[in-house]
Ligand SMILES: Cc1cc2nc3c(=O)[nH]c(=O)nc-3n(C[C@H](O)[C@H](O)[C@H](O)COP(=O)(O)OP(=O)(O)OC[C@H]3O[C@@H](n4cnc5c(N)ncnc54)[C@H](O)[C@@H]3O)c2cc1C
Ligand SMILES: Cc1cc2nc3c(=O)[nH]c(=O)nc-3n(C[C@H](O)[C@H](O)[C@H](O)COP(=O)(O)OP(=O)(O)OC[C@H]3O[C@@H](n4cnc5c(N)ncnc54)[C@H](O)[C@@H]3O)c2cc1C
Ligand code: SF4
Ligand code: SF4
């Protein structure tokens with residue numbers, strides 16, 4: 001390899017100062033200017049093997065979009081991105097890049113070098129496109145007879161992707177969404193300061209402009225049955241996510257002030273409790289908040305609590321920093337904002353006061369033992385290590401399981417041992433002919449881009465299935 | 473958007489509405505509820521489907537004004553639209569031929585009792601109904617319940633109608649009279665359901681109650697509605713709202729219902745000031 005002379009570090013990006021942003025819900029990362037983006041794009045080697053592409057679950061032509069950006073041809077750059085990814089402004093912001101595209105980047109593998117800031121560049125191009133909508137070619141809608149009708153259940157990233165891709169291929173697609181707003185976790189889970197809702201809405205509007213119809217307030221399994229959908233549509237895609245919260249089930253779980261992260265974040269994001277009483281839905285926020293868990297959901301919960309006025313927001317996690325599943329950027333941001341981390345700590349009981357409000361958390365110290373099934377070292381309690389943390393709000397962010405509302409109305413659908421839908425990993429086909437499923441409802445809680453990847457593959461498979469059915 | 477087709481005030485603070493919601497009307501079963509949002513800034517509130525008409529796609533909601541959202545809804549008129557009506561949610565009641573059923577209703581809970589009672593009657597049960605309230609005027613739907621009941625007993629705290637006393641007095645009276653009851657339902661204020669369940673236990677009657685914890689989504693995605701039943705955590709919006717009354721942890725439910733008292737007061741006062749009724 002030729003001698004390289006590129007800056008070792010990513011081009012710095014503007015952010016709100018930690019002491020300011022931890023009191024507001026505005027976006028933390030402000031984004032690159034055109035100049036900065038071009039500077040960063042020059043760090044890409046355009047390497048022939050471009051391993052970054054293999055690291056991206058939807059195989060975006062990363063060197064391609066970066067090259068167009070470098071040439072200041074942003075119209076071409078967004079075209080490339082959109083041909084692989086219907087939600088680039090979202091993915092550029094929330095993908096765990098360090099374990100995907102950027103994790104494989106050649107520059108990042110060189111001594112002392114950070115990878116190319118692929119996510120930040122993707123975000124830059126997508127945001128630019130949004131403010132220059134006239135440049136984007138309006139999609140070629142197939143006005144003639146449609147190739148078939150497809151129903152999509154759930155308007156999360158997975159359902160939105162399959163719908164957009166099938167609409168582009170000439171199908172008539174209708175999405176049914178249980179909540180009063182489409183977007184799935186992008187709307188009700190991930191907070192405004194990480195992913196502004198206007199961006200999600202903008203990307204959904206673009207999908208609707210492709211001709212996709214969207215009906216909210218429909219809980220499939222209740223408002224409509226799977227049978228009715230089967231009668232009316234040629235194929236069905238299930239993208240209902242892994243929405244049901246799990247609880248530790250320790251004494252005191254139902255005390256007032258103990259939340260699941262799902263409830264806490266839904267109140268804030270979907271229901272705008274941070275704007276109470278302008279919006280009607282309230283939230284309780286104490287002085288001292290304990291969040292259990294250390295994934296993205298836990299980071300979002302603890303950082304939201306701080307923004308709502310908590311004096312101290314703490315994360316307790318039964319494993320160590322090394323095993324923490326959160327995106328590295330969120331962890332850094334959380335530390336800067338003053339979140340306190342208590343590693344190797346597990347709650348065993350929530351203690352309440354005489355009015356039924358939580359007042360403290362009894363914990364045990366843990367140590368790491370032998371590796372468990374996940375390959376991570378199993379935390380084991382240290383005897384006699386019990387201690388108490390005072391807290392008036394507790395948020396459990398220990399994971400989700402599959403929501404049973406649709407599944408119990410669809411008994412023919414084969415589930416796996418963990419209670420998720422069994423689907424072919426290439427085609428997303430389920431045990432029922434013409435019914436496909438993907439995203440968190442198949443994999444369990446995963447990532448936005450994986451849910452989208454499943455939607456993409458499935459659109460291809462549904463197209464092939466309906467095409468062959470027509471010929472037959 | 474869901475159009476309000478009919479609206480009337482039935483007693484002070486209680487309203488009776490028919491709303492156009494064809495998908496709900498065609499799928500709802502007795503015991504199920506909907507989640508309603510009045511407008512874009514509104515809270516998601518659960519209300520039982522008190523009646524429905526599958527043919528013309530309408531459902532009936534009967535509600536009491538207790539806070540901001542229900543006050544706001546009471547100010548809406550025929551021709552206005554509710555932003556969201558989603559459902560039918562929850563598990564339908566176990567309606568089948570039991571023999572003799574005892575239906576106990578209190579306050580606005582009578583509205584939730586009514587569809588279950590009606591269906592049980594249609595299925596050929598002998599239906600004995602006890603409706604309770606503070607005073608005669610507050611006992612709603614007397615005539616409608618009477619139409620589907622073999623016997624209707626009213627209890628009022630002040631004796632202005634029926635027996636002077638509470639619903640549990642009516643329950644005891646029936647058993648003393650030698651009536652055999654196969655199954656009971658009690659729907660009303662939490663405190664009434666608690667005591668009805670305790671009395672049913674003494675009288676050896678199995679009893680269903682319909683719990684009304686605070687909810688957000690109503691589809692099993694948040695856990696706000698969790699209640700302890702028989703020592704296990706249940707989500708009332710999907711596992712319920714009806715549960716075996718002998719197994720419910722009542723005091724926990726009552727504590728959880730007070731969770732947002734301070735904020736609810738702020739919200740209501742702000743609203744009443746805005747509409748000039750403070
Ligand atoms: C707080 C939080 C933070 C996260 N942060 C990140 C991150 O930074 N990066 C990342 O990559 N991933 C993150 N994730 C994970 C990511 O959001 C999910 O993996 C992804 O959203 C899954 O997409 P999905 O389309 O499968 O399901 P969802 O996004 O869950 O969408 C499912 C949709 O289906 C609807 N639905 C459910 N049941 C029915 C029914 N019966 N009828 C009709 N509609 C129904 C739901 O209301 C919902 O809108 C986070 C998750 C959470 C909760
Ligand atoms: C399954 C179910 C069925 C119901 N059916 C009916 C009905 O048919 N008619 C009727 O009048 N009421 C019914 N309720 C109660 C009704 O939902 C509440 O009265 C309403 O949400 C209060 O909203 P608010 O903004 O007017 O009052 P708020 O000021 O928000 O609260 C007043 C009181 O209502 C309770 N409450 C508040 N928010 C909720 C919520 N989201 N869910 C449940 N309770 C809440 C609280 O305990 C509080 O003390 C039902 C509740 C449930 C769970
Ligand atoms: S979609 Fe995600 S993984 Fe793929 S290039 Fe963009 S940021 Fe990287
Ligand atoms: S691996 Fe890195 S340097 Fe190579 S093409 Fe991809 S982004 Fe550019």
Ligand code: FES
Nearest residue numbers: 690692694695709
């Ligand atoms: S109301 Fe959210 S789970 Fe029941």
